[in-house]
Amino acid sequence: MLLEKDENKIPRFSFRPFKIIENIQIASNTFLLVVESANSLDHFSAKPFNFFNIWVPRVDEIPLSIAYQNGKRLFFLYKLRGLGTKTLAQQKVGSFIGIKGPLGRGFEPKRSEKWLIVAGGIGIAPIPMLIKRALELDAKLDIFWGVRVSTEFFDIAKIFGLPNEAWSIVRVSEDCMADFCGLVIDAIRSVNVDKYDGIIAIGPQEMLKTFCKQYGESRENTYVSLETIVKCGMGICGSCYIRESEKLLCVDGPVFRCSEVAKQLEGASA
Amino acid sequence: MALNRLALMTSLAGIELRHPLMNASGFLGYTREHVHRLASYGLSAIVTKTITPYAKEGYEPPIIVALRNGGLLNAVGLENPGKKCIAELVEEARKINVPLIISVGGRNEEEFVEVAIEAEENSATAIELNLSCPHTKGYGLEIGSDPNNVFSVVKAVASVTRIPVIAKLGLSDRVVESAGKALEAGAKGLTLINTVKAMAIDVHTLKPILTNIFGGLSGPPIHPIAVRVVYEVFKEYRSEIIGCGGVSSWIDAAEFIAAGAKAVQVGTALALANNPQDLVSNILQGLQHWLELHGYKVVEEAVGSAHRV
Ligand SMILES: Cc1cc2nc3c(=O)[nH]c(=O)nc-3n(C[C@H](O)[C@H](O)[C@H](O)COP(=O)(O)O)c2cc1C
Ligand code: FES
Numbered sequence: 001m002l003l004e005k006d007e008n009k010i011p012r013f014s015f016r017p018f019k020i021i022e023n024i025q026i027a028s029n030t031f032l033l034v035v036e037s038a039n040s041l042d043h044f045s046a047k048p049f050n051f052f053n054i055w056v057p058r059v060d061e062i063p064l065s066i067a068y069q070n071g072k073r074l075f076f077l078y079k080l081r082g083l084g085t086k087t088l089a090q091q092k093v094g095s096f097i098g099i100k101g102p103l104g105r106g107f108e109p110k111r112s113e114k115w116l117i118v119a120g121g122i123g124i125a126p127i128p129m130l131i132k133r134a135l136e137l138d139a140k141l142d143i144f145w146g147v148r149v150s151t152e153f154f155d156i157a158k159i160f161g162l163p164n165e166a167w168s169i170v171r172v173s174e175d176c177m178a179d180f181c182g183l184v185i186d187a188i189r190s191v192n193v194d195k196y197d198g199i200i201a202i203g204p205q206e207m208l209k210t211f212c213k214q215y216g217e218s219r220e221n222t223y224v225s226l227e228t229i230v231k232c233g234m235g236i237c238g239s240c241y242i243r244e245s246e247k248l249l250c251v252d253g254p255v256f257r258c259s260e261v262a263k264q265l266e267g268a269s270a
Numbered sequence: 271m272a273l274n275r276l277a278l279m280t281s282l283a284g285i286e287l288r289h290p291l292m293n294a295s296g297f298l299g300y301t302r303e304h305v306h307r308l309a310s311y312g313l314s315a316i317v318t319k320t321i322t323p324y325a326k327e328g329y330e331p332p333i334i335v336a337l338r339n340g341g342l343l344n345a346v347g348l349e350n351p352g353k354k355c356i357a358e359l360v361e362e363a364r365k366i367n368v369p370l371i372i373s374v375g376g377r378n379e380e381e382f383v384e385v386a387i388e389a390e391e392n393s394a395t396a397i398e399l400n401l402s403c404p405h406t407k408g409y410g411l412e413i414g415s416d417p418n419n420v421f422s423v424v425k426a427v428a429s430v431t432r433i434p435v436i437a438k439l440g441l442s443d444r445v446v447e448s449a450g451k452a453l454e455a456g457a458k459g460l461t462l463i464n465t466v467k468a469m470a471i472d473v474h475t476l477k478p479i480l481t482n483i484f485g486g487l488s489g490p491p492i493h494p495i496a497v498r499v500v501y502e503v504f505k506e507y508r509s510e511i512i513g514c515g516g517v518s519s520w521i522d523a524a525e526f527i528a529a530g531a532k533a534v535q536v537g538t539a540l541a542l543a544n545n546p547q548d549l550v551s552n553i554l555q556g557l558q559h560w561l562e563l564h565g566y567k568v569v570e571e572a573v574g575s576a577h578r579v
Contacts, residue, residue, distance in 0.1 A: 009542045013336035017474035038474060053331075057477035061331035096474040100335070232334040236541045237346060238298040238319070246307040 002255060003047055003106035013234050015055050015098030016042055020091055021073065028151040030122065031089050032159065033064075033076040038096065044069065047106025048130040049225055049255050052076070053233045055098035056091070060084030063230040065126040065254075066102065068160050074099070075160070077125040103233045107223070107255040109139040113197035117143040118211060120184055120203020121152065126225065127202075128160040131167050141167040142196075146184025146203070150177035185210050197221060200255065209265040216258025225254045226261060243267060273551070274558050280569040282510050282533045283434035283458035285369055285396055287314040289554055290523065290569055294488075294514050294537030295320055295373035295398065295438070300350050305362040305370070311546040312554075316368055317535065318359055320375040320400040322409075323384045325352040330481045335470065341489035341516075342538050343470050345405045345482035348375055353388040360392040369395035371436070377408045379426040386427045386435075396433050399423060399457075401448075402440030402464035404486045410464070415442040421451040428456030436512065440464035441495060449503040459510040461535065462499045466492050489538035490516045497529050504530025504574050518542075518549075520556020527557075527569065528576040 018035035026032045033054075037044070046052075046066040052074065054062045062084045068075035080086055091097060108130065109115045115134075119127055124145050134141050147153060150173040156162065171178035172187040180187040185207055193199055198221030201211040208224045216222045226249060228240045233250045240249035244263040247253065258265075278289035292315040298304035299319040308316045328349025335343055356372060363370035372389040374397050376382040386397050401420055403410025413419045420437065428435045437452035438461035439445055449460055465486025470479045493516025500513045511533075513526025518539035526534050536553070543549040557569075566572045 005544065009544075010336050010338070010340060013334075013342075013542075014338065015332070015335060015472060015479060017472070055332055055472075055479070057472070057475045058481065059330070060481075061333075098472055098475065098479070231328075231331045234334055234336070234541055236297055236334055236342075236344075237328075237349070238300060238304050239349075241298075241301055241303045241307075243303065245303060246310060248307070 001108065001110050003108065005105055012101060012103065015100055017096050018099050020093050020095050020097060023089065023091055023093060026159065027154040029080050030152065030154065031078050033078065035074050035097065035099065037072045044102065046074065046102045047108065048133050049104065049107040049126050050102035051104050051254065052099050052101030053103060054088065055100065056084055056087045059087045062088060063233060066129055067125050068128045068132065077122065079122045100233055103250055104254050105252060108133045109137060109197065111137050112139060114140040116191065116193060116196045116199040117141050118184055118188055118199065118201040119143065119145045120207045121147055123203030124156065128156050128162060131162050135166045139166065143167060143169040144172060144184050144187050145169060146172035146187065149173065149175045198223065200225065205265065212258035212262065212265055222258045223255050224258060224261065226256060226264065273554055277558055277561050277568055278554060280532050282512060283396060283436055285315065285434060287533060289314045290533045291550055291553060292533060292535050293317055293540060294535040295400065296346065297537050297540055300355055302358050302362045305359055309366045309368050311540065312550045315371055315395065316363060317371045317398060318373050319350050320348050320373040320403065321350050321353055321356060321385050322348060322375045323353050323381050326350055332480055335479055337470060339491050341487050341491040343468055343480060343485045343487055344465065345480045345485035347482065348403060348406045348409055353385045356388050356394065357392050360394050371396045371398050373398045373400050375400045375409055379423055382423050383426050383430055386431050390431045390433050394433060396436060397427065397431065398436045398438050398461055399427060400438050402438050404440055404465055404467035405482060405484050411440045411442065414439055414448065417444050417448040417451040420448045421455045424452045424455035424457050434458040436461055438464060441466050441499065445499055446502050446506055450507060453507055453509055459512060460503065461512040461514050462503060463496045463515050466495060490518055492516045493522055497525050500526055500531050501529040501576065505577060520553045520560065523553050523557055524560045527572050530574040530577065532569065532573050
């Protein structure tokens with residue numbers, strides 16, 4: 001279910017200082033960033049699928065999904081892409097960065113619901129936070145996680161100390177070194193989606209496009225978490241607009257019903 | 271309580287407006303989708319992002335950040351798709367039946383004229399000349415802080431277009447003089463003011479926050495400055511003015527009207543509102559009460575009321 005938008009924007013739209021606690025490589029091209037608020041009075045209530053804009057001074061501002069929150073500590077999982085993420089990866093433990101957020105609308109299952117989660121690549125990033133909420137909500141998650149090469153996998157249970165209840169995970173890789181060989185979208189073909197209260201996919205646009213074609217047309221409760229260019233994260237600059245829609249990803253997303261983003265996904269390169 | 275539609279009607283530079291509230295330029299406004307979203311807020315006219323002749327890239331983020339004082343600091347860098355987007359924006363506004371004002375930017379008279387002609391050919395409602403962006407090299411205030419430049423740009427545009435030309439001026443020592451020059455050159459209205467050049471430094475990283483270092487301050491902190499400019503310009507010329515800067519409640523809007531504005535633009539507050547529709551309708555309700563309180567039947571009667579002795 002989509003959650004209410006967060007109120008009180010001034011603090012969320014400012015850069016608040018955070019100290020880097022950990023910034024390590026955990027899989028091929030993939031990093032874990034742990035930061036802690038430098039202001040003891042700050043408090044956050046990030047929800048699954050919220051994102052934060054991470055300010056790398058003088059270089060960039062990078063939107064990253066919240067992977068996990070533990071009190072004042074925020075956890076992020078990121079892949080190296082451009083100059084921004086590469087510079088972020090070089091930031092040392094103990095140094096400061098600025099963080100804007102939580103941004104976007106949260107998304108979580110309702111109490112006791114059962115959801116199917118389809119993640120592609122670094123699309124796994126928001127899932128630990130979702131598992132944490134599922135445990136609190138007594139909900140169940142079946143997760144399919146697909147990557148190209150199996151060196152991209154990492155152990156989310158171990159990193160975030162997640163108990164084994166409430167969720168299951170099937171690993172899918174194109175190099176055939178996992179539970180299932182091929183694309184994650186093929187791996188879920190054999191799954192009876194009717195037994196779930198809803199399904200949500202997160203990953204590369206091409207994967208989401210196929211996902212929405214297969215499941216989005218007949219089912220209301222089919223969601224995708226999208227990526228667009230995000231600059232300000234505040235609903236002002238307009239760079240994150242959704243094609244043929246009034247919605248902005250940074251305000252109304254990143255999670256949308258398939259039916260809301262058909263035109264946006266059509267633009268995905270085939 | 272339902273709004274008294276008649277009392278809130280106003281006009282500016284010959285444009286009939288359902289009420290005095292429009293958005294400030296730079297809050298969305300360069301795609302069809304943006305126009306649609308802005309229209310859903312209930313504004314009486316929509317002002318586009320500043321459009322330059324050709325697509326212009328902006329600065330690297332951070333481009334916009336909120337400050338602890340309740341304002342915003344921005345250096346977007348006039349990013350826009352170029353004048354080719356105007357047709358689509360006008361078409362969308364026409365579908366929803368809302369007046370569309372094209373904000374026009376350029377580095378010289380020729381560039382302003384080029385975009386203005388495109389706006390006129392597509393039958394936009396009016397043109398707002400951005401002579402006031404404080405942070406983009408070669409644009410805006412770099413031109414608009416000199417009253418003679420203001421005169422020549424406004425003159426060049428006004429002499430080739432029939433749709434109303436509004437000059438948007440920013441804070442500068444000679445803003446009152448610039449306003450006079452704009453009117454003399456053929457501007458039918460003035461938007462006062464743009465953001466005010468400013469900066470913010472993060473004391474933990476010891477770095478300027480904006481990638482561009484300098485940006486424009488908007489929101490409540492600049493409201494008293496904007497009120498002063500509107501008041502002085504109205505006092506001098508009794509011209510048609512759109513008050514802009516830091517409006518977040520009906521009181522701020524009423525203050526502009528009392529100082530001499532016939533219409534009001536809202537930017538920062540729209541972005542910070544949890545519900546922009548509610549913000550717009552709350553400001554309008556407040557304005558209507560205020561008009562009633564003073565026994566004014568229409569906005570027009572309240573314009574410049576602070577100047578009466
Ligand atoms: C992010 C941002 C972008 C802006 N872009 C433009 C622009 O393209 N053209 C322009 O004339 N003014 C631009 N402005 C200035 C606003 O139109 C307005 O003059 C200023 O924000 C003051 O109004 P406010 O306090 O209600 O926001 C921008 C302001 C902000 C905050
Ligand atoms: S990123 Fe600027 S409006 Fe969404």
